[in-house]
Amino acid sequence: MIFTISLYLSLGICILGLLYRLVSWFTLNTQLRGTHYGWVDRIKDASKAVIGSIFSVKCVNIIKTFIIEVVLQLHIIKNDPFRWIAHICIFLGFTLLLFMHAMEDIVSTALFSGYYSTVNPYLCLRNIFGLMTIVGIIMVVGRRYIQKKPLLKTNSRDTFAIVLLAIIFISGFLLEAVKIFSEPVFDQMVNDYGDPSATEDVEALKAYWATEFHVVFSDFNTSNISNEILETGKDVHIGSCADCHSKPTWAFISFPISKALSPAAPLLNKIRMDTWLWYIHFLACFIGLAYLPFSKFLHIVTAPLSLLIRSVADPKPENTANSETRRAIELDACTHCGTCSLNCSVAPVYQILNIPEILPSEKLSATKAIIKNQHDTEIINPDFQIASYVCTSCYRCTQVCSSGINLQDMWLTTKRSLHEKGIKDPYTVCRTTLVQKPDEKHLIPIDYHKVYRRIQDRFAYQYFHLTLRPETFTYCIQCQTCTNACPVMASAANNPNELLVSPQQIMNLMRMRLLHIAIRSPLVWDCLTCYKCQECCPQRIPITDIFYELKQLSVDLTFFDKANTNRLG
């Protein structure tokens, strides 16, 4: 009763949840910039694309991808063989158990005429598949919680999924173990398949099952069973039970567990531990089923979908209805596996700045939150802003993503859309706040104490002494060689509203300890870092490097000082 109700309930939630997802793929506005397409257009274009791909040469790609990436998942091996083994263990073990065991009424019984869950090969196979899954889960736990790579982030969704999976499999094995020695289950079977009134036969069968099938009976002494009784028991067994029961030793995982638990067997039999474990087992399964559309388990559907889409889609897509739909699916396809972050080109920047959103797996979650919140700019914090612009669009994460998500497209469009929303890159923010505007009469002085403190906090403080150490610029003889060499000074594109201070003048400002004015010179921010000035300087003043330092200092004071002083260093 509880079983049926919870099954249909969870199935109902699962189906509704999947429908909700399906609808969102065609309605969610993932157009970070440009026109948002309505669901009619999106369904129309998507169907066209699907039909177009299936009935063309592209179907070869689809079949190839299905075998290589969806089933064998060979694309994961290249980046992380360990993770491939773990995932393939869970994937195969889980899928095979799902069809053979969980859906036995629909699948196994229909396909195999002699199917009984307790007869070989099914009994043994179930243990093999279960073992595979458990091994996979242990590997995942090792990877996430023991090895603890600094770039691999684990969130509560990951933990919940792993715990749920572990509960399902551990309870399954325990259930099988407890059933092996269960007297009540034996009695029930006799009731269902035998004749409980034939007491002699039942006694003989008990004797046989106690010795050969390791059932633990409360009122039964196994030490003085005569061979005669055993023979009778065997006959009864062959007559009524043998067709459906292989020796429990074949359950090579559950059997040792059963043996280990057998001292407690009378108690466990009495409290009907098998029933309790059965409840835990199927309820955990049904929770998983109901939770599927809202959890990372959804990747069972979305990851293959995303991989198949990738195999036929344009790698450098235009902003079309289909790319909007694809993005919506991809946002649901991330398994938070961390492969992208482990390979991210700017991971060292994360190690210094400590902004999680720099890592693509975290940036994707943040992007998803922004999109789900209807692109509300309020929730875009400086961390996301910095992270988006720190990304070099190197394409690496897209190449390695195990779900085939086109992250490159995601980053490029986010960056552009942030820019359009006026959320500029840190460099531009600093330039705009610092460079003196023509109508500005008073300069906001820079707090030198703070600057010194910040610099000394930093592990690269020796380097920062460039701007603070007088010997770096005192020897400037104001010869103007640098100014004459500078291509920016010679360009006609300079903003006429901005005061054009030359490198030589900036060096003079530095000499006069007017760092706060120097930092406000447009040239510092328009410097090409071409090093022409520095190369020519007769006094070997590191002009370009001083400019670099001024910029780094400004970014530091503007972005990191407020947020978290411990962030750097």
Added chain:
Amino acid sequence: MKYALFLGCKIPYYIEQYDSSTRALFDLFDMDWVDIKFNCCGYPIRNLNFESYILSAARNMALAERKQVDILTPCKCCYGSFKHAQFYLQNYKELKDKVNEILKKENLMWNNHSKVKHILTVLHDEIGIQRLRTKIKNRLKTLKVAVHYGCHALRPSHITHFDNPLNPSIFEHLIEITEAPLINWSKKLECCGHPIWGKNDKLSLDLMQKKIDDAIQAGADVLCTACSYCQIQFDDIQIQQLSPAQTQLDTVLVTQLLGLSMGIEEMQLGIHKNKTNAKKIYDYVN
């Protein structure tokens, strides 16, 4: 010859032809590439944060050290970035210790055992003009080439040790073997303008336009680059930003030009993938 190829962040997505043509070119000279999963060289973050820059550069060099191999990069900004990082790490012990402390978490260590070289240096000094010449199949006798040196390999010379900063010549020596005439242009050593792209586009375009005008005036048929950023500037951005009416200079990568004269297939050269009309150089083959 054994190197780890450091492509940097731009080549895999924006100029994959630089990757394939580089590999094809060196394959002619029995290059043994060592595959390493590098990260960003640190150049883009150098404007914002010094430590992130140093760690990025140091980690790459440490990865190469672990495999006991030197780094070859086709990008001048990556090259400059590495050379600067080496300079700072060598000269500031405390900085080096801190960086190594972080790298230790991954069992990495920077000890300056791996060298970093730019592609032009390896072609010129290691393979050598003589050996390169033996592979020439096609001559480009009428193609007037303007070589574009790029800033970050050339300067500051006491850090980069690339070539004479005021009168460099290795690029010319390499192009000469194709027999293509080299043009002399006054803005050869100027910046392409890309470092400021996205920050001050007007300035960036102005600097690019000046160089283009200068090269065309000096009679160039094609501009030859040896840096990812220069290539993006003169190829992608030139096409995107300057109207067709404005003078245009077609841009080709050094590996494409040399590869063409050595008879490498278009499949690997990818000249048709350049946004400007670089494929016209096929007309000059004779």
